[in-house]
Amino acid sequence: MRGGTQGRRPRTRRARAAPAALAAALLLAAALTGCAADDDGRTTLSVGTFGVFGYRQAGLYAEYERLHPEIRIKENVIERSDTYFPQFLTHLVTGSGLADVQAVEVGTLHDLAAGQGRRLEDLSRAPGVRRADWLGWKWAQATDPDGRTVGLGTDIGPIAVCYRKDLFRRAGLPTDREAVGRLWAGDWRKYLDAGRAYRKRAPAGTVFTDSAAGVYNAAIHGYPERYYDRSGRPLYTGGPAVRAAWDLAVRAAREGLTARLRQFEKPWDQAYANGRFATVACPPWMLGYIKEKSGDAGRGLWDVAPAPRPASWGGSFLTVPKAARHRAQAVALAAWLTAPAQQARLFARQSSFPSTPASYGMPELRDARNPYFGGAPVARIFARAAQGAPTLVIGPHEQQIGTAFTDVGIPQVEQQGRDPRAAWAAAQKEIHNAVDE
Amino acid sequence: MTSAPPTTVEDPGAEPAPGPSHPPPAPGRDRRAAWRTRRHRWDVRWSPYAFVAPFFLFFSAFGLFPLLWTGWASLHRLELTDLSRMEWAGARNYLRLLHDEFFWNALGNTFTIGVLSTVPQLLTALCLAHLLHQRLRAATFWRVALLTPYATSVAAATLVFVLLYGRDYGLINWALGLAGVDPVDWQNGTWTSRIAVSSIVVWRWTGYNALIYLAAMQAIPDELYESAALDGASRIRQFRHVTVPSLRPTILFTVVVSTIGATQLFGEPLLFGGAAGQKGGASHQFQTLGLYLYEQGWFGFHLGRASAVAWAMFLILLLVAAVGGLLARRLRTDR
Numbered sequence: 001m002r003g004g005t006q007g008r009r010p011r012t013r014r015a016r017a018a019p020a021a022l023a024a025a026l027l028l029a030a031a032l033t034g035c036a037a038d039d040d041g042r043t044t045l046s047v048g049t050f051g052v053f054g055y056r057q058a059g060l061y062a063e064y065e066r067l068h069p070e071i072r073i074k075e076n077v078i079e080r081s082d083t084y085f086p087q088f089l090t091h092l093v094t095g096s097g098l099a100d101v102q103a104v105e106v107g108t109l110h111d112l113a114a115g116q117g118r119r120l121e122d123l124s125r126a127p128g129v130r131r132a133d134w135l136g137w138k139w140a141q142a143t144d145p146d147g148r149t150v151g152l153g154t155d156i157g158p159i160a161v162c163y164r165k166d167l168f169r170r171a172g173l174p175t176d177r178e179a180v181g182r183l184w185a186g187d188w189r190k191y192l193d194a195g196r197a198y199r200k201r202a203p204a205g206t207v208f209t210d211s212a213a214g215v216y217n218a219a220i221h222g223y224p225e226r227y228y229d230r231s232g233r234p235l236y237t238g239g240p241a242v243r244a245a246w247d248l249a250v251r252a253a254r255e256g257l258t259a260r261l262r263q264f265e266k267p268w269d270q271a272y273a274n275g276r277f278a279t280v281a282c283p284p285w286m287l288g289y290i291k292e293k294s295g296d297a298g299r300g301l302w303d304v305a306p307a308p309r310p311a312s313w314g315g316s317f318l319t320v321p322k323a324a325r326h327r328a329q330a331v332a333l334a335a336w337l338t339a340p341a342q343q344a345r346l347f348a349r350q351s352s353f354p355s356t357p358a359s360y361g362m363p364e365l366r367d368a369r370n371p372y373f374g375g376a377p378v379a380r381i382f383a384r385a386a387q388g389a390p391t392l393v394i395g396p397h398e399q400q401i402g403t404a405f406t407d408v409g410i411p412q413v414e415q416q417g418r419d420p421r422a423a424w425a426a427a428q429k430e431i432h433n434a435v436d437e
Numbered sequence: 438m439t440s441a442p443p444t445t446v447e448d449p450g451a452e453p454a455p456g457p458s459h460p461p462p463a464p465g466r467d468r469r470a471a472w473r474t475r476r477h478r479w480d481v482r483w484s485p486y487a488f489v490a491p492f493f494l495f496f497s498a499f500g501l502f503p504l505l506w507t508g509w510a511s512l513h514r515l516e517l518t519d520l521s522r523m524e525w526a527g528a529r530n531y532l533r534l535l536h537d538e539f540f541w542n543a544l545g546n547t548f549t550i551g552v553l554s555t556v557p558q559l560l561t562a563l564c565l566a567h568l569l570h571q572r573l574r575a576a577t578f579w580r581v582a583l584l585t586p587y588a589t590s591v592a593a594a595t596l597v598f599v600l601l602y603g604r605d606y607g608l609i610n611w612a613l614g615l616a617g618v619d620p621v622d623w624q625n626g627t628w629t630s631r632i633a634v635s636s637i638v639v640w641r642w643t644g645y646n647a648l649i650y651l652a653a654m655q656a657i658p659d660e661l662y663e664s665a666a667l668d669g670a671s672r673i674r675q676f677r678h679v680t681v682p683s684l685r686p687t688i689l690f691t692v693v694v695s696t697i698g699a700t701q702l703f704g705e706p707l708l709f710g711g712a713a714g715q716k717g718g719a720s721h722q723f724q725t726l727g728l729y730l731y732e733q734g735w736f737g738f739h740l741g742r743a744s745a746v747a748w749a750m751f752l753i754l755l756l757v758a759a760v761g762g763l764l765a766r767r768l769r770t771d772r
Contacts, residue, residue, distance in 0.1 A: 114519075115518035262711060266711070407716055415719060433537070
């Protein structure tokens with residue numbers, strides 16, 4: 001459920017040990033061939049996921065097994081989506097080694113649907129699935145031009161800004177979350193203005209935000225058309241969204257507003273522990289990350305404010321391959337796992353934010369206050385962003401295009417001190433190499 | 438196992454030798470004996486093949502077939518997102534590599550990092566082996582200690598090195614700070630990152646090579662050293678004029694093996710690069726051929742292109758082997 005339309009970021013969130021993941025994948029492939037054996041009269045459904053989806057942790061599998069005594073659920077987890085996805089693709093083509101339900105990250109959804117959509121179930125007509133339950137844009141992301149919906153939305157990544165109250169106070173900025181939100185409401189450029197104000201009186205050894213790539217991601221996900229327009233024409237060579245987000249990120253880097261870190265790498269974790277930066281663009285899944293890395297020392301220091309513009313960074317879907325061994329039962333399970341009540345429970349347990357607005361009024365969200373973040377009404381803040389987020393147009397090579405900016409272009413400016421124009425050219429060359437065929 | 442009778446070495450066509458234990462052959466017994474010899478002949482001829490067959494079966498399934506299929510795939514446009522569609526592309530993937538600056542960059546990096554890691558690694562290994570060859574207390578302990586890095590997994594080792602080389606909180610920068618040197622951004626610098634990656638390789642493989650050298654050194658006859666000592670040669674001169682020349686074939690072997698390893702370098706730079714490891718840094722400053730192959734195939738999903746990179750690597754290795762063979766012959770005639 002790890003968000004990231006640029007998929008790669010969050011998917012590396014949990015583990016960075018690729019060989020370990022690879023070994024796990026091999027073991028899994030071996031295990032998969034032997035799974036779904038129906039003994040003792042029960043049907044074993046397998047669910048393939050990457051990272052931590054939290055269904056087991058939230059007790060959802062156990063409850064489903066209680067409701068359906070004839071079903072048993074097995075989860076096959078691969079840590080990284082970049083190991084998971086190629087494997088899923090090969091299994092889909094060969095029609096073997098597949099789990100009954102397979103999770104897909106939004107950044108790879110288009111590549112999957114375009115190449116292999118016909119090998120996936122159309123879930124829009126599945127019993128118990130009500131299109132109206134989902135956010136319109138979330139539903140639209142998994143629906144192809146023929147009206148086939150190949151994935152049921154799970155979590156989304158509405159963006160807020162997490163900030164350190166203690167650092168803000170020492171830098172002479174407001175600390176109340178509403179006031180902080182007003183500082184930059186409506187425009188990410190105002191976020192940089194706040195950064196400049198922060199820099200003037202910044203506590204020693206701290207900077208305003210963690211990374212320029214984080215700023216880029218937060219900003220670009222607020223635009224409906226990023227890398228492609230609605231007719232499928234490419235915009236990555238200089239569309240308005242790309243340009244605006246790039247300028248923002250480059251300015252943040254050049255003005256020294258960032259800690260020059262790369263998200264989801266060790267130094268970033270260490271910077272959380274050392275309180276080196278004051279703000280970070282944060283989707284719901286980031287809350288748990290901050291809590292883990294900042295530890296007890298950070299309790300009560302962090303708070304959550306609305307982001308300048310509503311946006312959603314990442315999110316996942318559940319799909320059912322047509323070659324699944326227990327297709328009908330798998331569809332029923334996917335529908336149940338993504339229904340509003342279950343998504344609300346997942347939020348309460350795992351902070352995965354529901355893609356079903358019907359969940360937002362449920363007690364798990366309505367009354368949710370995060371004690372670590374000063375008792376912030378996190379669900380209300382995220383729900384507002386979720387409902388305002390645009391329908392992101394998803395095109396081919398999303399991941400590769402995104403990383404050309406966040407892993408090549410922007411770090412060249414931020415970390416290597418290259419001229420922004422040269423870095424832009426490098427990013428374009430990178431995209432050209434990835435897309436050109 | 439063979440069920441060969443104890444007469445294995447006899448000429449199968451020979452008559453059974455007469456003797457007290459061999460009563461005159463009855464006609465039925467004769468036929469049975471003929472059958473036995475025939476079976477024996479088949480056994481001798483075909484059993485060896487049966488014994489080696491498993492290797493060849495596995496090799497063709499997991500070695501030869503992928504190799505050939507990769508070659509076939511490299512002549513097609515093939516995307517991981519749609520594996521059922523293979524479009525003939527001829528030499529296009531290869532021609533493309535000729536103009537692919539990312540490929541040439543990766544090739545250059547592979548060479549640079551290869552030299553940066555192989556040369557210090559073998560020199561250090563030679564010195565270490567020389568030290569270990571002396572009379573030492575707890576020699577076994579030192580030998581085992583040398584092999585420890587080799588036994589460590591790449592992942593574990595590299596993750597530790599990533600921490601050591603950290604820009605803000607790394608141990609190495611901390612130590613440099615004590616010496617009054619400004620912190621170094623190891624990962625983002627062009628040469629610093631290559632040196633860092635090389636150091637991981639050196640750390641892992643030096644002990645392994647040292648043990649190989651040590652084994653070879655122990656085969657050098659003591660008389661050579663004794664006569665050198667009688668001639669008044671110092672320890673260092675003995676090393677240069679007795680040890681090193683005797684080790685020549687071993688050194689050549691380690692050079693070839695290390696070169697092959699360097700050409701396939703993958704895990705260390707991948708993990709050193711962190712979350713976007715397959716790119717080998719923001720400007721691909723430490724992207725090796727292995728990483729480029731991985732990026733093309735498993736991150737960009739261009740399997741055809743990745744196959745072409747794989748075959749290019751294979752050809753480069755053949756070239757390296759040829760140069761190594763040539764060198765070996767030169768060394769032999771030199772003597």
